[in-house]
Amino acid sequence: MSFFDLQGTLKPLTALKQFGKKPHTLKDIPWKKREASDRYRGLHFNDLDECIGCGNCSTICQNAAIDMIHLEGIEGKKGDSGLRPRVDNGRCCWCALCVEVCPTGSLSLTKDYIYVTEDPDAFLWTPGVDNPDGAERKSFVSDKDHSLNDFNRIPMPELEGKERVKSFAEVVLGYNEQQAREEASRCISCGICTEVCPDHMHIPEYINAIASGNDKDAVKIIYDNNPLPEMCGKVCTRRCEDVCAIATRGDSVAIRWLKRYATETAATADLTHEIVNPEIKEANGKTVGIIGAGPSGLTAAYYLALRGYDVTIYEASAKAGGATMYGIPKYRLPIESLDKQIGYIQSIGVKINFNTKVGKDISFKEIYDKYDTVFMGVGFPDAWPLGVDGDDAKGSMQAFRYLYMINAGDKVDIGDKVVVVGGGNVAIDAARVSRRFGAEVTILYRRRVADMPADWEEIEGAEDEGVHIIPQGIPTKIHKDDKGHVTGIEYLKAKMVADDKGGRPRPVAIEGSETILEATAVMAAIGQMGDYSFLPKEFEDKIKIERGRFVVNEKQQTGDPKVFAGGDAVNRTADAISAIADGFRACKAIDEYLSK
Amino acid sequence: MREKATTIYLGPQHPGITGNMMVRLKVIGDTIVSAQTEVGYLHRAFEKLQERRNWLQGFTLMCRFCVPESDPMENVYARSVEAIDGREVPERGKYIRVMVLELARIATQLMWYAGQNGSLGLYTMGQWSIGDRDYILDLFEELTGGRVYHMYQWPGGVRRDLPEGFTDKVLRTLDYLEKRLKDYDDLMFANSIFQKRTQGVGIVPKENIIEHGVVGPVLRGAGIRSDIRIDEPYEVYDKLDFEIPTQEGSDIWARALVRRAEVHQSIRIIRQVIDQMPSGEYFNKFPNPLKWIVPAGDAYVRVESGRGEVGFYAVSDGTIHPRRMHLRGAAYVHAITLLESILPGQNIADVSAIMNSLGTCAPEIER
């Protein structure tokens, strides 16, 4: 190469042809602001109404840039922690993982990327509050297709409908280990569910234990405030799942099934004892008498016994469990499962006197005098009759009584055509039990199927098993033959009329729409009620009963400071988990009362 | 009379240094007699920070290892986790990844065009190539939502599918770039200043190549046909047709020619990718990131970045947190022991050009 290379000097000069060309990267600036792309990851925006304050954004943020804070005007309620995210834009790295894990889809990033201020503290701001107009420039959003939340529940294996009606074998088969781990790992551990659980179980903690493979820890956590968890794992009304953060856009985490999985790993009472390894305090010499071995009574008994109290339960029936023993069919809650849990409760020192009806075999006064405190978990042992003409016919019965007798091992003659009146879980249970005895079963309900208070899974299960549902039918009369046997039920068709006061629509009978349904048995499942005849007159002043229920304070204490009460005879929700919560609360209150 | 050696410090803030690092030079006159690389200005302890993060959170740090070239880092992270976890990537996901990697390679080389010329005082080239690189960043912005830090490839695939009409935009950009590359040739490779400043300068002796673990364009500039894309094909490189350009000179000039040819090859690859792009899924979803347990195991995966081999060693102890994440970048090898060994005898004015040509990236060394 010569010192002066002609080509090497001239060729670079071709750059001069660019001279006078319009600059291409900066065409319209500063007159027109550059629009960011459609998935640009700019400043945050949060839809405050959609957000439920689960805090998943704050958890995933690897820069700790997101705080959950209280905002004026946003109150916590069931299904909403009341907190909202605030972003420290000085720490944000615009990875948008917060958007990808947002279960509700309320959080998004916008096309805004210019934010200039001299005040360093001004970079701390609350999306949605400080940039309400960001809603119009959302770009990086969380839609269901892209979200990292797993919105689909692991399906629960079940027996086929045709197989089910052949026996009382358990319908739900339960998760295996892998299914449980996968289902548990869907949970985002926000804990919003714990607030609606009447018993406030430690749901995120035990689910996390299952997800990380520590089933024993899960069982231990579950037993912290629920001594009948396997029962709950099978039949709980699980209001927790209604508010699950994942349920905002998908299937809720199967909280109930996971509890069932964990507790079933403790296969026997002894194994449960070994895993829970409860710390039982030394006997303190104080005594508690409990009436009724239902969920509330057993719960109070278990936790009082752990605290060193001498606890004795009086139970009218031959087995413990109350409504969970006698009201729930065995294909939902097998007797072995209940026996295991009650066996464990007995193993820590709870005494149960079976076949001892208070008011008959032993007087209330005797118990009242004998023990330092009394807890009444007496439940609702009676059911409402249908209250129509012909109600007294043979074969007309209450579904609750029917279930009791079947569960106690008695035989009941129902013929081959059963009509169940009602739309709650008891109605469905009675219908499905009757199917298992080979009867054709029809459910007659005043309102629409969608209005039925029973679990949708139960309704579906009943339909799978061939139960026929007639909605919007109001029974008016039971027909009987000359021997007094039921032959049919007459009902009026109903139309739904909007309620002026804003309540749910009421069914109103249509004149002249009388229909007769052939039947060999009619079962009323329209509600249960208490039986307080055991309570002597002298206590009436102190232990008040209003609208069929005991009146108690927030500590489950009746007007008599020595007497506490819980369960269906107290609360309005009338489910097992509420009874357990009552029992747990009463335990703490009794402990406090007796420690004074 | 024997001249006395003087110590001068190049960096840590210096326009010719790529990132904050320093080279301590002992010089006699303007000839270097010894050199020592000093780092420690950019240590962010990303690998240590991983210990407190879960398998997904870690992915957001990856692109930050080397600012101008973030995608290969994301790719090795994703692939190492996939290797331990046994997670498959859908075919479309792999093709999209290759497209991103090759676009990134072009962007890196355009950045290098600017750096290499800037280090020689030829600033027009830099203005052009950085401006043209912005067209690629525009594509990245549309595809990933970010211009420089893409955070796009993650374990199981890529984060979002191609937007509508994206491939047409890519093709238009490639056509434009091809035209521009001719302008670059006139301005840069035909330029006698560039030639004189690079030919015979910064020679990496061929006999030292193995001892110094030389990789990438530096290795190919020394006449060795080695490229991880063909040596150990990842994603879908085994289904694509491309050449591995080599040169014999082993100097800055040779390496520049290799890089120039690689841009053309990348354009060729992207066109094939768009041609073969399958339909279907682009992401095989991993479990809820907060509870994602990766089974115990380890994996070392490599990718050919624009500057050479990038390797990533990941270890899981079967929990939601990585046990260890360890990145190996080209600069870690080139900019310390190799640089120190080739600088003696060179001129002070050439140090920046040599560093650029070796693919120095300070943030990648310290991590």
Added chain:
Amino acid sequence: MKEIKDKMIAQIKAVFPEAVNKDYDGNRLDLTVNKEAVPSVLLYLKDSMGFRHLSHIAYVDWIEQGEFELVYILWSPLDKVKLYVHTRINRENPVIENIDMIWRQANTYEREIREMLGIEFTGLVAPDEFILEDWDDIPPFRKDFDTLEYVNRTFWHRPGREDAQDVRSTISERSGEEIPDFAKKYSR
């Protein structure tokens, strides 16, 4: 590939009978050797078996086992085999032979490992400090070095974020739930 790897294992075992191999799918091959054997194994692999390229030296702290692990990752350009040579070093007395005369770039790795884990390489000639400056704590890549604790000790937090709430405890306080201590490690 399987054949090539089997042949390699046989060849290595013939020279280093105490080396333990583990097979993986594809082109990966793992060897575990005593730390004393590392230089001779690496030299043999490089000079006699075609593992010309030292790709990486990774380091891991297995604090539970009281050991550090070094992983030398080699690449054979001809056979296209990736070889991991694992070795364990006692945490109490972390010393191992320097190998930078085999591959010069190992010098940089060893400087880093010396600084970050506190492993001593006998015969290593290199400046004292690499990335860290005036470091007087335990080597920071040891697992017992707590980054969060270090950050809280060294830096201050910008005021203005003290009102941040924890979602879980906000809810449990409102509902009166008492989370037992043994369960708290499972809270998020």
